[in-house]
Structure formats: structure tokens, C-alpha cells
Amino acid sequence: MSDTSIDYRAVFQALPGMVAVLTPDLVFTDANEDFLRTTGRRREQVVGHHLFDVFPDNPNDPSATGRRNLQASLYRVLATGERDTMALQRYDLEHPESPGHWEERYWSPVNAPVRGPDGKVLLLVHRVEEVTELIRARGRPGAGRPRLLEAELYTRARELQDLNERLRRAHAREREVALALQEAMLPTRRQVRHRRTAVRYRPAVGALNVCGDWYDLVDLVDGNRLGVSVGDVVGHGLEASCVMGQLRSALSAASRVAAGPAQALDVVGRYAHVVDGAESATAVTTFIDFDDRTIAYSSAGHPPPLLVQADGRVEFLDQATDTPLDAHPNPMPRIEATTGYGEGATLALYTDGLIERRREDIDVGLDRLADSLRRHRSTDPEVLADAVLAELLPPGGATDDTALVIVRL
The missing domain is CATH 3.30.450.20 (PAS domain)
Incomplete structure (x- = not known):
């Protein structure tokens, strides 16, 4: 058959x-x-x-x-x-x-x-x-064998409960350490000075769901420019957090000396090839030039940033999407694209925990995010970030980490 x-x-x-x-x-x-x-x-x-x-x-x-x-x-x-x-x-x-x-x-x-x-x-x-x-069966006449079975069952149950409790405590400790490590490695506001930005990180629900999502904002050395990046490492717990820290630090350093975002990702991709656990890691980075009002961007397999103009027009920055960081044993130079923006525009970078839902096409989540950003575009970045998370994340929390960066341009 x-x-x-x-x-x-x-x-x-x-x-x-x-x-x-x-x-x-x-x-x-x-x-x-x-x-x-x-x-x-x-x-x-x-x-x-x-x-x-x-x-x-x-x-x-x-x-x-x-x-x-x-x-x-x-x-x-x-x-x-x-x-x-x-x-x-x-x-x-x-x-x-x-x-x-x-x-x-x-x-x-x-x-x-x-x-x-x-x-x-x-x-x-x-x-x-x-x-x-x-x-x-306990207590019934002639139920000796069931009573023995019950005693054995209770003994095994107690053993399993003790084991589950020990595992729960170990998992909770791992989550606590991973969260502390992750928070310590994420950048602080001092690194972006006067910029009108908002950043959010929401760990996934569940004892083991600390993952490898990260973000980075850095004032670039040449001109009135800002580098903004987000990334996602496959996996959970301490290992993912450690890999996340290595890749974030590498991209942060590369962005300071690279000619553009593609070159920065190219450097990090080559580095990811020798980092255990970096397989299939994704990232997207943008270089914002506030004088020219342009955004140069490049993506290594990551969902596209969204640019919302002051009049509500939304642009998906998806014209420079390439493979994940460690996709090829011999990395090729990555592609890059540039777009312009008007005064009062808003740029949003995020990880897939914000838009992906099981048994739902990813375009549905992208449209949901675009609609939320469009409706709340005139609010302060901090208010906007909270509104987006409230509308897009499930009430009980997501099963994947979520990072979100909002920049008012």
C-alpha cells in the first residue's frame, strides 16, 4: 500500500x-x-x-x-x-x-x-x-497487585518530579545567565548620543527560549552618519547568546571602518565562517547619512528594514538582500543599495519574532508591521516602539525573541 x-x-x-x-x-x-x-x-x-x-x-x-x-x-x-x-x-x-x-x-x-x-x-x-x-484500586479487596503497581508508580512519579524540578531550576538558571549576558552585550544609549531612537528587546516566553537576537547603533566616524544593525543567531540559551555577542561586536567594529554596509557584512561573514554556532545567522545593517538624507543598506538573509515617509508612504528596503552570514565557504562581496528619505521619516529594523507566525505567510506579518508603523508614524519613537510591540506580539508573549529599533530621521 x-x-x-x-x-x-x-x-x-x-x-x-x-x-x-x-x-x-x-x-x-x-x-x-x-x-x-x-x-x-x-x-x-x-x-x-x-x-x-x-x-x-x-x-x-x-x-x-x-x-x-x-x-x-x-x-x-x-x-x-x-x-x-x-x-x-x-x-x-x-x-x-x-x-x-x-x-x-x-x-x-x-x-x-x-x-x-x-x-x-x-x-x-x-x-x-x-x-x-x-x-x-488501593484498598479494594484482593487488590494487592494494583497496590504494588501503585506504589511503584508513585515512586517513579516522585523520581520524575524531582528530576523535572532539578531540570527546571537548571534551565531557569541558564535563562537568567543568558539574559544577563545578552543585556550586557547590547549597546547603551551613550553610543548614539543625541539621536531620536528607541530600542526594544523582548525575550521569548518559556524557560529555555533565550535566543540570539541583537541590535547595534553606532555613530560612524566620518560625517553626520549613524550605523544601525540587527541580527539573529539560530539557537537558544548561552551558546546562542555568546555567538550573538561575537557577531554583534564584529559588525560594530567593522561598521566603523567599512566604506559601506555591504563591506561591513562581508567582513563579518568571513569572521562568522570560523565561529562555531554562527551557521545560518542573519543580519541587516544600514548607514544613515543625515546630511544627504540617504540610507545605504545591505542584508545577509534578514527581513527587510521599513522606511516610512512623513506622508505615510512605506518602502521595504529589500533591494540588497543576500545569503546569511555563513552561507558560503568562500564568501563573495555582498550587494548594497541606497534610498533617500524626507524630513520626519522613520526607519524600523527588527528581527523575525516580530512578524513571523506559525502557519501564516511572512508577507502577512510584514504588512501588519507596515500598517502599524504607518498609523503611529507621527508619535515619538518611544511611543511608536511600544505601540508596535503591543499590536504585533501575542498577548502571552512570542515563542521567539524580538528586537526592534526605531530611528526618527
Whole structure:
């Protein structure tokens, strides 16, 4: 039988065990028959609804931790792209036909990622085994073996909970160190003197989601010019933060002596070739000449900067886009383009966490950003930056870092 002749939806529904599929926002996209039957829910009560709207914690149990533990596990999967096996959980269910009546239930969950072609997590597979009857077997006449199984299960659960707690603390410490390192390496306002700029950095949600996004602003030595750059290193945690620091410092130094942004990126690309972890790193840099009112720019695989004129016209600076920094073993000279601007224009550079959404074309995010910049273009750069983040980032935070630089020209 060929793959094309297999009805995978029918296979999914017939799977022996409870399986559901969630979006990264924790909304059900599907649930198999065992899942619906065991939880006592109809398909329309589950699919299209948020996980914790369908299955909230028992409000009558102040010590309930099922929701918190499950949410933490799912966020770990989103952050790491790795499967997460949870310890035994008590997670009560409200009886579907008796509102306000909660049933004590015990579960053994496993959460796994479904990756897209770019390696990002597109969906979450939530598989659950109910072990309530095993737990309830305690105390029944002739239930010696279940009691032994329960004791063993509790022992293993405690061991897994201890291990999960140790891992959580280690991950939290790694995040704390990575954030401190990242903040220490990002430039301060002293480096851009009197310029009307606003910079924002928002780390991703989740314990491990500190990534390699960065920005740089530097007054160039010749003329009334400013160099503005942003970049993104693939990966998470301390390694990504360290690589980020090396590339940012290299580009900052190169910009001070390079003839233009293309030459600066060319130098950094050659340097990235000998930096472990710099594979597929992207960056875009702009040289702003305030006397000539021009912007020279060059991009190494990074989303294009946006230039918003005072009258609301938006230009994507996408005429000098090249491959990521370490794309070729023998780097070629990079391309460069120049555009002009009028008084009161606004330049925005950013990383992909601001515009990319899973299962959405990137052009949708770019148009959303352009619209936000256009509507708020007359506000102060600080107000503009806050407005853009408020409109474009998900309410609960993004699963990827976000850097944003606004320059009033």
C-alpha cells in the first residue's frame, strides 16, 4: 500500500490511546476517538477551543497543579523542540453532564513536537494514558497487585518530579545567565548620543527560549552618519547568546571602518565562517547619512528594514538582500543599495519574532508591521516602539525573541 492510499485521518482516529493535536497557542486542532470518549467530551466541545478552557483546574481544589504542570511541559516542547514526558498528574475533570461536579482523575501525559520544513514547531501532539483505575484500586479487596503497581508508580512519579524540578531550576538558571549576558552585550544609549531612537528587546516566553537576537547603533566616524544593525543567531540559551555577542561586536567594529554596509557584512561573514554556532545567522545593517538624507543598506538573509515617509508612504528596503552570514565557504562581496528619505521619516529594523507566525505567510506579518508603523508614524519613537510591540506580539508573549529599533530621521 502506498502512502498516498492511506487515510491518515482514519488512522489517527483509530489510534489505541488518547491523542490530541494542539497549536502553539494551545488550541485543539484535532482529538481522536479515545480522547473524546475518555474525557466525555464531544468534538465540537474540544476542537477549536483553548486547552485550558476545555480542561480548567478544579476550582474546589486549592492545591491543584495539573494546569500549571501541563502548561510548563507544553512550553518546554515549544522552546526546545524536544519531547517531554511528564510525571504522574492528578487533573480532575468536570462531569460533562453535571456542571460543578468534578471527578478525581489521574493521567500519564507525553507531549511531542511536530516540526515544519524550517525546523520550527508547528503543532504539539498531546498523548495521555489514564491511570485513574489503577490509583483507585488501593484498598479494594484482593487488590494487592494494583497496590504494588501503585506504589511503584508513585515512586517513579516522585523520581520524575524531582528530576523535572532539578531540570527546571537548571534551565531557569541558564535563562537568567543568558539574559544577563545578552543585556550586557547590547549597546547603551551613550553610543548614539543625541539621536531620536528607541530600542526594544523582548525575550521569548518559556524557560529555555533565550535566543540570539541583537541590535547595534553606532555613530560612524566620518560625517553626520549613524550605523544601525540587527541580527539573529539560530539557537537558544548561552551558546546562542555568546555567538550573538561575537557577531554583534564584529559588525560594530567593522561598521566603523567599512566604506559601506555591504563591506561591513562581508567582513563579518568571513569572521562568522570560523565561529562555531554562527551557521545560518542573519543580519541587516544600514548607514544613515543625515546630511544627504540617504540610507545605504545591505542584508545577509534578514527581513527587510521599513522606511516610512512623513506622508505615510512605506518602502521595504529589500533591494540588497543576500545569503546569511555563513552561507558560503568562500564568501563573495555582498550587494548594497541606497534610498533617500524626507524630513520626519522613520526607519524600523527588527528581527523575525516580530512578524513571523506559525502557519501564516511572512508577507502577512510584514504588512501588519507596515500598517502599524504607518498609523503611529507621527508619535515619538518611544511611543511608536511600544505601540508596535503591543499590536504585533501575542498577548502571552512570542515563542521567539524580538528586537526592534526605531530611528526618527
